[in-house]
Amino acid sequence: MSTMFHALWAYRGFVLGSVKREFQLKYRNSLLGAAWTVLNPLAMIVVYTVIFAEVMKARLPGVDTTFAYSIYLCAGALTWGLFSEIVGRAQNIFLEHANLIKKLAFPRMTLPVIVILSAGLNFAIIFGLFLLFLMLTDSFPGWSLLAMIPVLIIQVAFSVGLGVTLGVLNVFFRDVGQFFGIFLQFWFWLTPIVYPASVLPESLQSVLPRWNPMAPIIAAYQGIFVTGQWPDWSTLKMPAVVALVFCAFGLRLFRRRAGEMVDEL
Amino acid sequence: MGTVRVEGLGKAYKQYPTRWARLAEWVLPFASTRPALHWVLRDISFHVAPGEAVGIIGINGAGKSTLLKIITGTTQPTTGHVELTGSVAAMLELGMGFHADFTGRQNVFMAGQLLGLGLGEISQLMPQIEAFAEIGEYIDQPVRVYSSGMQMRLAFSVATARRPDILIVDEALSVGDAYFQHKSFDRIRQFRKSGTTLLIVSHDKQAIQGICDRAILLDGGRLAKEGQPEAVMDFYNALLADRQNQTVQQRALDDGRVATVSGTGEATIVEVRLLNARGEEVEVVDVGELVALEVKVCANVRIPRMVVGYMIKDRLGQTIYGTNTHHLENPLHDLEKDERASFLFHFRAALGPGTYSIAVALHSTDSHLVNNYEWRDMALVFNMVNISQPTFVGNAWLPPSVEVRRA
Numbered sequence: 273m274s275t276m277f278h279a280l281w282a283y284r285g286f287v288l289g290s291v292k293r294e295f296q297l298k299y300r301n302s303l304l305g306a307a308w309t310v311l312n313p314l315a316m317i318v319v320y321t322v323i324f325a326e327v328m329k330a331r332l333p334g335v336d337t338t339f340a341y342s343i344y345l346c347a348g349a350l351t352w353g354l355f356s357e358i359v360g361r362a363q364n365i366f367l368e369h370a371n372l373i374k375k376l377a378f379p380r381m382t383l384p385v386i387v388i389l390s391a392g393l394n395f396a397i398i399f400g401l402f403l404l405f406l407m408l409t410d411s412f413p414g415w416s417l418l419a420m421i422p423v424l425i426i427q428v429a430f431s432v433g434l435g436v437t438l439g440v441l442n443v444f445f446r447d448v449g450q451f452f453g454i455f456l457q458f459w460f461w462l463t464p465i466v467y468p469a470s471v472l473p474e475s476l477q478s479v480l481p482r483w484n485p486m487a488p489i490i491a492a493y494q495g496i497f498v499t500g501q502w503p504d505w506s507t508l509k510m511p512a513v514v515a516l517v518f519c520a521f522g523l524r525l526f527r528r529r530a531g532e533m534v535d536e537l
Numbered sequence: 538m539g540t541v542r543v544e545g546l547g548k549a550y551k552q553y554p555t556r557w558a559r560l561a562e563w564v565l566p567f568a569s570t571r572p573a574l575h576w577v578l579r580d581i582s583f584h585v586a587p588g589e590a591v592g593i594i595g596i597n598g599a600g601k602s603t604l605l606k607i608i609t610g611t612t613q614p615t616t617g618h619v620e621l622t623g624s625v626a627a628m629l630e631l632g633m634g635f636h637a638d639f640t641g642r643q644n645v646f647m648a649g650q651l652l653g654l655g656l657g658e659i660s661q662l663m664p665q666i667e668a669f670a671e672i673g674e675y676i677d678q679p680v681r682v683y684s685s686g687m688q689m690r691l692a693f694s695v696a697t698a699r700r701p702d703i704l705i706v707d708e709a710l711s712v713g714d715a716y717f718q719h720k721s722f723d724r725i726r727q728f729r730k731s732g733t734t735l736l737i738v739s740h741d742k743q744a745i746q747g748i749c750d751r752a753i754l755l756d757g758g759r760l761a762k763e764g765q766p767e768a769v770m771d772f773y774n775a776l777l778a779d780r781q782n783q784t785v786q787q788r789a790l791d792d793g794r795v796a797t798v799s800g801t802g803e804a805t806i807v808e809v810r811l812l813n814a815r816g817e818e819v820e821v822v823d824v825g826e827l828v829a830l831e832v833k834v835c836a837n838v839r840i841p842r843m844v845v846g847y848m849i850k851d852r853l854g855q856t857i858y859g860t861n862t863h864h865l866e867n868p869l870h871d872l873e874k875d876e877r878a879s880f881l882f883h884f885r886a887a888l889g890p891g892t893y894s895i896a897v898a899l900h901s902t903d904s905h906l907v908n909n910y911e912w913r914d915m916a917l918v919f920n921m922v923n924i925s926q927p928t929f930v931g932n933a934w935l936p937p938s939v940e941v942r943r944a
Contacts (some may be wrong), residue, residue: 286650291868293639293647300638374631378651444559531613535550 279379287382291389299458309397313353320345326515332468332498336398339409345353346402347497348465348490351424355486356456357391362435363452367445372537380530384436386429406497413500423492423503426512430485435516440525443533460523462493487510538587538623539702539734541608545617546581548603548758549574554751569760570891574615577603578758587702590735592745592766594773595755601738604755605629605707608736623702623734626652631692637681641672641691644680648695661864663696669720670694686714693721700728702912706737722748742770746854767854768797771896771914774905775799800911804840804899807833807877808914811895822886824934830882830917832897836872845880846905848896849888857888859896863903885936888921895919 281289299305325341332340365383366373373380406412442448443468463486469477481487492503542549551572552561554691562572572841578600585591588707593601606612608619609627634651635644643668667676670690672683680688704725725748729735739745741761745752745766749815752769754762754776762772775797787797812829813819846861862868862880869878895917901908923929 282653283650285656289647293636293643297636297638360729372633372651374606374611375633376651377625377627378653388885444563445556490942532551534612 283382286343290386294390319509344498354395359435360429363438365439416496416500427489431528433522436522484513540622541585542620547616548578549576549615560642563928566879588732590749592749592752593738599755600758625703626701627705629694656680666694702732714845718747771797796915798913803838804836807835821920822925826886828886834878835877842901846898850894890921890923
């Protein structure tokens with residue numbers, strides 16, 4: 273374990289350089305450059321806001337400010353975006369860098385770290401804008417914003433544990449990648465992000481947070497940003513445990529199969 | 538210091554009958570479906586001492602690259618283990634981690650970091666890398682506009698920017714133009730002089746014999762031969778020659794060198810002699826003397842077409858000159874069984890002083906790769922001495938006439 277962190281530290285230059293390069297690469301030959309990082313999720317938010325809040329007249333029960341629904345949507349959609357970016361990229365990370373893995377001896381664990389950091393960078397940009405929007409509309413949540421940090425840690429740990437697990441499996445069984453793409457769509461709609469949890473039937477409302485680790489995480493963000501309340505920590509116990517389990521399992525799977533993985537790439 | 542110790546190394550790839558079989562093996566740990574193992578390397582053991590240079594040769598698919606990958610640590614061995622001491626630089630493929638859209642300079646940083654160098658270190662090495670690659674202004678252009686030769690120059694310069702204790706090279710040297718090949722070889726020689734241990738895979742005979750102290754021949758994933766580069770190279774050539782029905786023998790000569798004889802035996806070399814102008818057999822030849830190489834052969838079966846070739850090699854085993862009766866447009870047709878023939882090659886011994894050997898081969902076409910009847914390395918050894926010519930150095934005798942003018 274400590275040798276792994278040691279190796280990661282020794283290759284920090286490579287990790288940071290890769291993150292920087294990935295960021296530059298994305299917008300290298302585009303005129304608007306980094307603006308696209310913002311424009312993509314912005315478009316999604318506008319679409320959902322217009323359709324749900326204006327066309328379908330969706331209102332959040334109990335809150336009745338102009339921007340409440342938009343804030344609710346952003347709190348869930350932006351953080352979900354971070355989750356799906358990390359998992360989605362991590363599950364292909366070994367396949368994507370097959371050539372590098374086969375030809376060069378370097379700590380393989382740098383690859384998922386690069387994914388986390390570069391997804392984190394994208395998230396930081398868009399999230400910074402979101403905070404700006406909150407300040408301008410005078411709906412800044414105040415001190416409860418600090419509660420976001422532990423929630424974010426749980427979420428990232430869960431994403432990367434799941435992502436690495438899927439990444440290793442995907443090398444041996446390519447179906448995993450295909451399957452998870454579909455699964456992720458169902459998962460998104462089975463998590464109260466676009467709609468409030470209260471619109472669900474009673475039975476589902478109690479079942480969902482027990483089986484979907486993302487539901488309590490997203491709910492915590494929504495609570496922080498919409499009403500400025502501190503999360504109910506007991507609801508986050510399950511996601512935290514699941515995150516730890518996936519991290520441990522992913523790491524073990526990676527260690528046991530790393531050698532075989534190179535043969536398979 | 539750089540040492541390599543390979544002990545009982547073996548590598549097998551798993552082969553599953555169906556895609557589901559792997560899943561079964563994973564989820565049912567006690568199920569009886571074991572994958573078939575496909576062995577590509579077996580029982581490889583050797584040591585490389587600090588500062589030694591070892592060449593690995595073998596035909597395509599012999600397992601050379603797999604062996605290097607295991608030594609560098611990208612691939613895990615199935616059996617045995619590898620121990621390395623000292624820093625390692627591996628050039629299994631040049632230009633790894635280069636990205637076409639970034640400039641040469643940015644790519645140098647990236648590739649350097651991938652090799653585990655720090656930013657400060659790379660900045661420090663940058664001028665030297667730039668100077669060695671000699672690609673001028675292009676260093677600040679995106680790599681996509683580079684020629685493949687330029688990419689290789691830059692990649693080689695980065696990979697060898699810092700002298701490692703162990704340098705592992707996989708056929709990467711046959712890149713670039715002749716000028717850069719020379720330059721890269723020089724760098725590797727310099728590394729050797731400063732004590733770098735070298736492990737190199739190459740098909741290039743000159744490279745192996747010119748740099749290596751020892752060579753290892755892999756054949757079908759096993760270590761087939763280990764020893765002096767020249768002897769191993771000869772053995773390899775013999776193996777290469779039409780692999781059907783051939784015997785390969787090696788015997789040690791008095792001076793410790795090894796002579797290799799191989800071939801189908803359909804025709805044999807009876808005698809090889811070097812004669813002077815008076816027809817007397819000689820072992821010592823004066824520079825510039827007229828000599829004749831006599832090769833007596835005997836056909837053991839009916840031979841439709843026979844070509845006799847010879848190669849004169851210097852003391853390092855580098856070929857100085859070679860030709861055959863196919864190229865000389867003088868092949869012999871339709872030899873009956875037990876028929877004998879002799880070939881005489883007259884030439885002027887325009888060679889520098891030193892020891893030379895002659896390899897002789899009998900085959901049917903322009904090269905020994907088809908129908909190799911007999912191939913005999915070190916069929917003859919002779920000495921060149923300079924008795925009658927003005928002093929000179931080198932392997933070739935190129936006597937000039939001198940003109941000197943005072944301005």
